[in-house]
Amino acid sequence: MDTxxxxxxxxxxxxxxxxxxxxxxxxxxxxxLLEEAGCEVDVPMAQTCCGQPxxxxxxxxxxxxIAKNTIEAFEExxxxxxxxxxxxxxxxxxxxxxxxxxxxxxxxAKALAEKTYELVSFLVDVMGVSxxxxxxxxxxxxxxxxxxxRELGIAExxxxxxxxxxxxxxxEMHDADVCCGFGGTFCVKYPDISNKIVEEKTANIxxxxxxxxxxxxxxxxxxxxxxxxxxxxxVKVRHVAEVLAGMDDGPAxxxxxx
Amino acid sequence: xxxxxxAFKENARQALADPQLQKAMLHVRxxxxxxxxxxxxxxxxxxxxxxxxxxxxxxxxxxxxxxxxAYEEKVRAAGGHVHWAETAADARRIILDICRAAGARTVTxxxxxxxxxxxxxxxxxxxxxxxxxxxxxEYIIQLRGEHPSHIIAPAVHLTKDQVEADFxxxxxxxxxxxxxxxxxxxxxxxxxxxxxQYFQADxxxxxxxxxxxxxxxxxxxxxxxxxxxxxxxxxxxxxxASIEKIVPTLEDMSQILRVxxxxxxxxxxxxxxxxxxxxxxxxxxxxxxxxxxxxxDNGRSAMLGTEFQDMLRCIRCGACMxxxxxxxxxxxxxYGWVYPGPMGAVLTPSLMGVDKAGHLPNASTFCGRCxxxxxxxxxxxxxxxxxxxxxxxxxxxxxxQRYGLGAWAFFARRPRLYRVLTSLAVPALALLGGRRGRFRxxxxxxxxxxxxxxPAPERRTFMQQWREREVWKQEARV
Numbered sequence: 059m060d061t062x063x064x065x066x067x068x069x070x071x072x073x074x075x076x077x078x079x080x081x082x083x084x085x086x087x088x089x090x091l092l093e094e095a096g097c098e099v100d101v102p103m104a105q106t107c108c109g110q111p112x113x114x115x116x117x118x119x120x121x122x123x124i125a126k127n128t129i130e131a132f133e134e135x136x137x138x139x140x141x142x143x144x145x146x147x148x149x150x151x152x153x154x155x156x157x158x159x160x161x162x163x164x165x166x167a168k169a170l171a172e173k174t175y176e177l178v179s180f181l182v183d184v185m186g187v188s189x190x191x192x193x194x195x196x197x198x199x200x201x202x203x204x205x206x207x208r209e210l211g212i213a214e215x216x217x218x219x220x221x222x223x224x225x226x227x228x229x230e231m232h233d234a235d236v237c238c239g240f241g242g243t244f245c246v247k248y249p250d251i252s253n254k255i256v257e258e259k260t261a262n263i264x265x266x267x268x269x270x271x272x273x274x275x276x277x278x279x280x281x282x283x284x285x286x287x288x289x290x291x292x293v294k295v296r297h298v299a300e301v302l303a304g305m306d307d308g309p310a311x312x313x314x315x316x
Numbered sequence: 317x318x319x320x321x322x323a324f325k326e327n328a329r330q331a332l333a334d335p336q337l338q339k340a341m342l343h344v345r346x347x348x349x350x351x352x353x354x355x356x357x358x359x360x361x362x363x364x365x366x367x368x369x370x371x372x373x374x375x376x377x378x379x380x381x382x383x384x385x386a387y388e389e390k391v392r393a394a395g396g397h398v399h400w401a402e403t404a405a406d407a408r409r410i411i412l413d414i415c416r417a418a419g420a421r422t423v424t425x426x427x428x429x430x431x432x433x434x435x436x437x438x439x440x441x442x443x444x445x446x447x448x449x450x451x452x453x454e455y456i457i458q459l460r461g462e463h464p465s466h467i468i469a470p471a472v473h474l475t476k477d478q479v480e481a482d483f484x485x486x487x488x489x490x491x492x493x494x495x496x497x498x499x500x501x502x503x504x505x506x507x508x509x510x511x512x513q514y515f516q517a518d519x520x521x522x523x524x525x526x527x528x529x530x531x532x533x534x535x536x537x538x539x540x541x542x543x544x545x546x547x548x549x550x551x552x553x554x555x556x557a558s559i560e561k562i563v564p565t566l567e568d569m570s571q572i573l574r575v576x577x578x579x580x581x582x583x584x585x586x587x588x589x590x591x592x593x594x595x596x597x598x599x600x601x602x603x604x605x606x607x608x609x610x611x612x613d614n615g616r617s618a619m620l621g622t623e624f625q626d627m628l629r630c631i632r633c634g635a636c637m638x639x640x641x642x643x644x645x646x647x648x649x650x651y652g653w654v655y656p657g658p659m660g661a662v663l664t665p666s667l668m669g670v671d672k673a674g675h676l677p678n679a680s681t682f683c684g685r686c687x688x689x690x691x692x693x694x695x696x697x698x699x700x701x702x703x704x705x706x707x708x709x710x711x712x713x714x715x716x717q718r719y720g721l722g723a724w725a726f727f728a729r730r731p732r733l734y735r736v737l738t739s740l741a742v743p744a745l746a747l748l749g750g751r752r753g754r755f756r757x758x759x760x761x762x763x764x765x766x767x768x769x770x771p772a773p774e775r776r777t778f779m780q781q782w783r784e785r786e787v788w789k790q791e792a793r794v
Contacts, residue, residue: 288769
């Protein structure tokens with residue numbers, strides 16, 4: 059009789075380009091949460107970006123090239139997990155369509171799509187995590203990033219895990235599910251409109267009374283952090299994984315060591 | 317109407333700086349979103365109805381020619397006339413001929429986006445025929461010489477105070493001291509002023525929410541009853557409708573009606589749902605002597621069989637714009653033509669060309685709320701992306717964007733090179749960010765730093781640190 063524990067699932071972490079470049083802490087927090095959930099985590103070096111900047115700019119050829127690179131890099135894992143609803147949504151919901159009717163590549167894209175998850179929904183829905191071992195003293199509010207919410211149905215999972223963080227109080231802001239105005243290249247192509255939208259968001263954040271803003275996507279977080287800081291707000295901004303992993307002792311997004 | 321879609325950015329800038337507009341736009345958020353949600357929550361089968369509505373339209377579009385011909389036959393059998401108009405100019409000419417034959421000097425109009433699309437009012441005025449809008453919102457913007465900023469709430473860009481000022485200016489025969497402080501008093505006054513117009517009109521022109529092939533009926537849904545008076549009182553009733561308004565049966569119409577008002581205004585049904593089938597029959601108490609239907613194509617048949625066909629399912633409820641953060645920010649006029657918001661961002665390039673309307677499908681965050689609320693499940697973001705693809709393949713987007721994207725893609729396609737470059741650039745940027753950890757100004761990122769600070773990178777890339785950790789682990793094992 060085989061008495062060994064079942065082999066832990068092998069997870070390939072799709073770091074996402076923004077986390078890789080701007081906020082490695084989120085990557086390490088993801089690794090920690092995944093390992094605590096019983097996964098074996100690897101980070102394939104051949105990954106770069108999911109391709110959304112090209113995809114949403116209408117550049118299909120580059121998108122397909124980048125997608126093929128991602129598909130190849132993650133083929134060997136049981137699961138692919140990304141600390142971003144937007145990038146996970148790209149792999150899960152958009153890659154297969156890029157290869158529609160292309161036989162082998164379509165099959166490979168579909169296989170990748172099926173095993174790809176956003177970090178928090180993976181922890182809750184696949185690994186059955188219902189609580190984390192972390193503490194956070196303060197009041198936080200959670201912004202539902204659009205792709206995670208509307209493409210992947212992520213809303214309840216992060217709130218459930220946050221409820222298990224000792225000392226943490228979650229308050230809901232008004233219109234938590236409304237876009238923050240980031241939209242990838244949208245925010246630099248239409249800066250004035252983007253600004254109007256993020257101003258609505260920061261007003262709602264301020265009105266919530268929270269001292270910390272959390273979300274699951276670094277693009278949205280950088281946008282909201284940048285606006286809050288330009289407005290002189292004291293609200294700290296972090297990726298939800300930092301708090302869930304108990305790795306929230308370093309400077310918040312856009313905050314230096316001062 | 318003049319197309320200002322190419323100047324979308326400038327339009328948007330002005331809209332953002334317009335305090336009256338910004339005040340009025342708050343109403344879109346408070347007035348539509350919660351009401352729709354309540355209506356949807358109160359109907360457990362709403363999702364199933366959406367699916368059914370989509371299936372009805374998909375089926376109809378797949379057999380559009382058959383249903384249109386069946387419809388034409390029924391209209392003729394009921395004593396009506398059907399006119400096929402390939403272009404906006406064709407439609408205008410047909411309508412003018414009908415008006416001329418009726419000796420019309422005044423026409424009343426029910427609310428119709430199609431007559432906006434073909435620029436009918438300006439055209440009739442030039443030809444010496446006076447069009448009178450009878451829908452309250454349309455009446456208001458006609459007084460102001462404006463165009464609708466929303467497909468179901470044409471004057472939503474105005475505050476009540478602005479409307480009151482317009483009424484006092486135009487209705488100068490009424491006592492100046494009258495009370496117009498409530499919306500109901502404005503509606504009442506418009507009703508009284510319009511009442512005589514219905515009897516003066518020789519022709520009544522309406523749009524159609526549906527055309528029913530089974531019966532040859534045209535259907536309008538309204539809340540003010542103005543549409544009924546427009547189509548019943550004059551001698552001649554002209555229905556102007558685009559070809560995708562057709563549904564096979566009354567049952568199909570009823571199914572779609574169940575999602576229409578709920579999605580639009582949060583009502584279970586609009587106050588009036590009126591079917592017209594041919595002219596007045598012997599023994600009918602009222603109705604027009606002549607009944608005409610002008611069926612407009614204007615680029616729609618060219619959308620069939622393309623990635624934009626799904627757009628022809630649209631039933632013009634306005635839910636997409638009611639839920640769009642970009643529409644909330646800039647209002648409908650910024651979009652520069654008849655159809656604003658997400659549905660306009662897909663439809664306008666189809667009808668006007670992406671070279672003129674290229675900004676519209678680009679000015680979206682792809683937040684997906686439009687698709688989430690669309691009763692016909694139209695994948696609006698996906699179709700906006702299709703327009704971006706067409707633009708990109710035709711080289712229509714700005715050179716700076718193309719080069720920037722090209723340079724980024726060059727590295728994103730080459731992981732090793734990307735690693736080397738980012739592992740040099742990121743620590744440098746982190747160093748520049750200094751102790752503050754962010755930038756107030758950053759060359760090449762002015763679009764960002766104009767309105768917000770730019771967070772500096774933490775220190776080194778994740779990949780640099782991860783590799784070191786792995787090497788360190790390996791060594792620890794040895």
